[in-house]
Structure formats: structure tokens, C-alpha cells
Amino acid sequence: MDFEITKEFFIGAGSSLAACAAGVLGFSRYWISGKASNANDRSQINMLQFLTDELKATKAENKELRDEIEQRDETIRKYWAEIAETKTSLRLIQESQRHxxxxxxxLKEQVSELTASNLELVKQVVELRNSLRVER
Structure with a gap:
């Protein structure tokens, strides 16, 4: 078996090497693209995980704030009930004071009338005594 190295051999070998190089380049592009795609997928998964964790934290904070608002609202309701009760009591006190x-x-008018009547009565009693006295 003799191998002759001819022009056709070089053309075939060159074509084979070119096809092989093109295949290697194509495969490496595919492989790099796959790695980049996987990295991108991992990055998106990490971002989704981060956003999910943030959403959970935000929901927990939102719940705490709602509970706090509900407690404050209850306190405000109690204060308003107290204020309404105090206003009612104040109105009753003011009405009682006016009455x-x-x-x-x-009563002052009656005392004045009674005083005047009493003075008149005293005057009449004095006059009656004076008139009942026997002169000597």
C-alpha cells in the first residue's frame, strides 16, 4: 500500500480540516451560547428568588403595618367614645349649672320678697304693740 500525496489529497484534507474547524467553531458557539443562556437563566432564577423574598418581606411588613393601623384605629375609636361621653357629661353639667x-x-327674689315682707311684718307688730299698750 502506497500512499500518494497528490493535489486531490491536499484538497480533500484541507476541505476536511475546514469542515472540522467549522464544526468545532459551531459547537463552541453552541456550547458558549448554552453556557450564557444557562447563566442568564440562573440570573433570572436568582432575580425571581430575590423578588419572591422581597415580596414575602413586603407582605409581612404590610401585615404588621395593617395591624398597627388597626390598633391605632381602635385607640382612636376609644378616644372618640371618651370625648363623646365627656361632651355629654359636660352638657349635663352645664345644663344643671344653668338650671x-x-x-x-x-330664690334671691323670694328672699328679697320675704325680707321685705318680714320687715313689713315687724313694722306691723311694732305698730300693733304700740296700739295695744295701755297708756298710764
């Missing part, structure tokens, strides 16, 4: 002031004015 007592009116009664006080009426």
Missing part, C-alpha cells in the same frame, strides 16, 4: 343659676335668681 341652678335660674333657681338661684328665683
Amino acid at each position: 341652678l343659676e335660674e333657681q338661684n335668681v328665683l
Whole structure:
């Protein structure tokens, strides 16, 4: 078996080497593209995981804030109930005070009338005594 190295051999070998190089380049592009795609997928998965964790944390914080708002609302409701009760009590006290002031004015008038009547009675008693005295 003799191998002759001819022009056709070189053309065939060159074509084979070119096809092999093209295949290696194509495979390496595919492999690099796959690695990049996998890295991109991992990056997206990591981002989704991060966003999921952030969403959970935000929901937990939101729940805490809602609970805090509910507690504050309850406190505010209690304060408003207290204020309403205090206003009612104040109105009753003011109404009672007004009524007592009116009664006080009426009582002052009655005392004045009784005083005047008493003075008149004393005057009449003195006159009656004077008229009943026997002169000597």
C-alpha cells in the first residue's frame, strides 16, 4: 500500500480540516451560547428568588403595618367614645349649672320678697304693740 500525496489529497484534507474547524467553531458557539443562556437563566432564577423574598418581606411588613393601623384605629375609636361621653357629661353639667343659676335668681327674689315682707311684718307688730299698750 502506497500512499500518494497528490493535489486531490491536499484538497480533500484541507476541505476536511475546514469542515472540522467549522464544526468545532459551531459547537463552541453552541456550547458558549448554552453556557450564557444557562447563566442568564440562573440570573433570572436568582432575580425571581430575590423578588419572591422581597415580596414575602413586603407582605409581612404590610401585615404588621395593617395591624398597627388597626390598633391605632381602635385607640382612636376609644378616644372618640371618651370625648363623646365627656361632651355629654359636660352638657349635663352645664345644663344643671344653668338650671341652678335660674333657681338661684328665683330664690334671691323670694328672699328679697320675704325680707321685705318680714320687715313689713315687724313694722306691723311694732305698730300693733304700740296700739295695744295701755297708756298710764
